[in-house]
Amino acid sequence: xxxxxxxxxxxxxxxxxxxxxxxxxxxxxxxxxxxxxxxxxxxxxxxxxxxxxxxxxxxxxxxxxxxxxxxxxxxxxxxxxxxxxxxxxxxxxxxxxxxxxxxxxxxxxxxxxxxxxxxxxxxxxxxxxxxxxxxxxxxxxxxxxxxxxxxxxxxxxxxxxxxxxxxxxxxxxxxxxxxxxxxxxxxxxxxxxxxxxxxxxxxxxxxxxxxxxxxxxxxxxxxxxxxxxxxxxxxxxxxxxxxxxxxxxxxxxxxxxxxxxxxxxxxxxxxxxxxxxxxxxxxxxxxxxxxxxxxxxxxxxxxxxxxxxxxxxxxxxxxxxxxxxxxxxxxxxxxxxxxxxxxxxxxxxxxxxxxxxxxxxxxxxxxxxxxxxxxxxxxxxxxxxxxxxxxxxxxxxxxxxxxxxxxxxxxxxxxxxxxxxxxxxxxxxxxxxxxxxxxxxxxxxxxxxxxxxxxxxxxxxxxxxxxxxxxxxxxxxxxx
Ligand SMILES: NC(=O)NCCC(=O)O
Ligand SMILES: [Zn+2]
Ligand SMILES: [Zn+2]
Numbered sequence: 001x002x003x004x005x006x007x008x009x010x011x012x013x014x015x016x017x018x019x020x021x022x023x024x025x026x027x028x029x030x031x032x033x034x035x036x037x038x039x040x041x042x043x044x045x046x047x048x049x050x051x052x053x054x055x056x057x058x059x060x061x062x063x064x065x066x067x068x069x070x071x072x073x074x075x076x077x078x079x080x081x082x083x084x085x086x087x088x089x090x091x092x093x094x095x096x097x098x099x100x101x102x103x104x105x106x107x108x109x110x111x112x113x114x115x116x117x118x119x120x121x122x123x124x125x126x127x128x129x130x131x132x133x134x135x136x137x138x139x140x141x142x143x144x145x146x147x148x149x150x151x152x153x154x155x156x157x158x159x160x161x162x163x164x165x166x167x168x169x170x171x172x173x174x175x176x177x178x179x180x181x182x183x184x185x186x187x188x189x190x191x192x193x194x195x196x197x198x199x200x201x202x203x204x205x206x207x208x209x210x211x212x213x214x215x216x217x218x219x220x221x222x223x224x225x226x227x228x229x230x231x232x233x234x235x236x237x238x239x240x241x242x243x244x245x246x247x248x249x250x251x252x253x254x255x256x257x258x259x260x261x262x263x264x265x266x267x268x269x270x271x272x273x274x275x276x277x278x279x280x281x282x283x284x285x286x287x288x289x290x291x292x293x294x295x296x297x298x299x300x301x302x303x304x305x306x307x308x309x310x311x312x313x314x315x316x317x318x319x320x321x322x323x324x325x326x327x328x329x330x331x332x333x334x335x336x337x338x339x340x341x342x343x344x345x346x347x348x349x350x351x352x353x354x355x356x357x358x359x360x361x362x363x364x365x366x367x368x369x370x371x372x373x374x375x376x377x378x379x380x381x382x383x384x385x386x387x388x389x390x391x392x393x394x395x396x397x398x399x400x401x402x403x404x405x406x407x408x409x410x411x412x413x414x415x416x417x418x419x420x421x422x423x424x425x426x427x428x429x430x431x432x433x434x435x436x437x438x439x440x441x442x443x444x445x446x447x448x449x450x451x452x453x454x455x456x457x458x459x460x461x462x463x464x465x466x467x468x469x470x471x472x473x474x475x476x477x478x479x480x
Contacts, residue, residue: 002026002435005038006396009047011386012362013054014371022052024392027435032388043437045430047396053366054384055089055393055431056347059373060239060263060315063093064113068337069328073320073413077116079343081446082412083318084438086344087428089393090120090383090454091318092373094151096160099129103137107145117451119433120393122377124182126151127170128160135173142177146455148378149237150174154221155186155213155290167228175234175466178458180376182237185221185246186213186291195334206284207276208333210292218291219245226253226260233470235259235462237376240317242268242291244301251310259462261376262311264302266346267418269314270353272296275418285326286416288336289317303359312372314350316342320414341414345405347395349419351426355399378456392435401427411444 006022011032021036022029038044063079065072074082076093083091093114097106103125114121125141127134127150141147150170152162162170167183174181194212203211222238226249229236241247241262253260273295275287287293305311319339329336342349347369354360360368366384374384381390402425403409407417431439434452438445 003039003042004045004392004432004435004437005036005042006045006047006052006394009050009052009396012051012366013386014363014367017363022386022394024432024435027392029386029388029390029392032386045396049400050429051362051397051399052386053395053397054370054386055395055433056087057090057092057370057373057379057383058083058088058315058318058343058346059092059313059377060317061091061093061343062317062319062339065096065319067319067339068335070321070325070337072339073322074318074341075116076114076121077118077448078413079318080117080119080121080451081444082344082410084119084431084433084446085411085444087347087395087397087431088119088343089395089431089433091343092122092124092377094126095123096126097128099160103134104140107141111453114453116448118438118446118448119451120454121451122454122456123147124149124151126153126160127162127166128153130166130169135169138170138173138179139177142179142458146457148178148456148458149180149182151182151184153184154225155184155188155191157188157192161188164228167225168232171228171232171234175232175463178460178463180235180237180459181229182239183221183225184240185218185225185238187217187221190217190220199332199334204332205281206288206333206336209288209336210273210276212334213290213292215243215245215294215298218243219249222246222249226250226258229260230258233466235261235466237261237263239263240265240268240291240315241302241305241311243294243298247301247305247311251305254310259466262305263313263315264306264311265315265317266342266349267316267340268293269299269302270349271418272299281330282323282326285329285336286323287340287418288326288329288333288338289319289340290338306368307359312368312376314346314368316346318343320412322415340418341412341416342418344410344412345417345419348424348427349422352424356425378459379454392432394432395428396430397426398429399426401425401429403427
């Protein structure tokens with residue numbers, strides 16, 4: 001039996017914050033309340049002056065991803081370990097089948113890769129093509145494997161991009177199954193065209209990347225995906241919302257009563273597009289991800305989206321490539337592998353820029369770093385809540401602790417840190433995963449292979465309500 005008593009802290013949940021001790025036993029929270037006694041043999045963590053919060057859930061990572069001719073630096077062990085160092089105790093990663101590859105085959109491959117994880121994890125599965133076997137496999141994944149969300153890339157033409165026919169088929173199937181469709185919203189045809197045009201103008205460096213993926217390209221795809229979801233009466237989740245255009249598309253749809261949810265990345269909240277004009281190729285290329293970082297005005301709109309409740313989760317899209325991998329696009333920005341890190345820094349960056357500036361309360365911070373993702377992907381309250389019976393995935397958060405983020409001190413295997421030199425105030429002092437201390441005052445004790453695959457059952461309430469609404473508002477024929 002292993003037990004930990006976290007004493008003297010302020011428990012922060014998404015709905016309230018209160019002074020209480022937290023007792024864990026065998027991987028679960030068994031008591032939350034004042035003046036708890038430590039059972040014999042329990043370890044005691046002094047949380048005086050600190051917050052005790054649900055461990056972060058990063059609903060968008062890519063560990064060990066084969067992408068654009070190479071594979072990310074962080075695998076499932078190093079990436080989840082880096083997450084634990086930053087207070088993130090669960091990730092939801094992506095199974096991405098090649099077009100024509102069976103979904104089940106790809107799913108089994110990713111499950112194998114993920115066995116080395118140090119923290120708990122789940123998978124969204126991408127639908128990159130369509131036939132009857134895809135439809136059948138979606139059913140197996142939901143009903144037998146605990147996958148309740150499917151991803152659709154509206155970009156990456158000639159690779160994993162979905163056309164509208166696939167979107168419509170897959171969204172319809174997701175509705176039948178009670179699974180959440182999610183989209184990477186960028187118009188891949190326009191990106192393809194603009195990449196050619198920018199290259200033809202002689203712009204071959206990383207500064208061409210944002211020129212080929214302007215906000216309107218993201219806005220068009222977000223509007224299209226939302227419209228398809230509206231017609232089909234299915235909820236939809238838009239990943240890495242980076243700009244005013246797509247944030248407004250979500251806000252408009254929600255104002256019409258549509259169930260649309262939005263995710264925003266720590267990077268898009270804090271980094272602007274000036275990085276692409278850095279004179280050093282490696283520095284500029286290290287920031288190449290899609291959608292790209294945007295002019296500053298977009299950042300404030302994303303914060304307002306989180307504050308207003310029109311955007312719901314914060315993620316990282318953690319997808320690390322090193323300088324030599326990014327060098328594949330030395331003469332052509334379109335060949336630079338897309339992706340940046342952040343799983344280790346998300347919590348601290350969102351706290352520092354969100355809570356320390358008064359944009360978010362500590363409870364709102366918990367909502368956007370864990371509880372909302374847990375609710376949207378049906379993990380709540382097992383995850384995302386400090387309550388009796390929940391998993392003992394916790395972070396003890398020191399609001400006065402400070403550190404300067406850097407590639408030199410990060411645990412992530414990438415050789416670059418997009419938050420380099422940023423000093424953040426508010427950092428984890430302790431992280432607990434499955435009731436074990438895995439990070440203590442800078443000492444990372446992550447263990448390879450102890451992370452568990454977490455099954456996420458199909459949805460009920462949102463989907464039942466959407467179906468009921470469709471029935472109530474159904475068109476009727478005139479009886480003549
Ligand atoms: N975001 C990115 O640039 N790389 C990972 C794949 C994706 O999420 O689009
Ligand atoms: Zn994406
Ligand atoms: Zn991604």
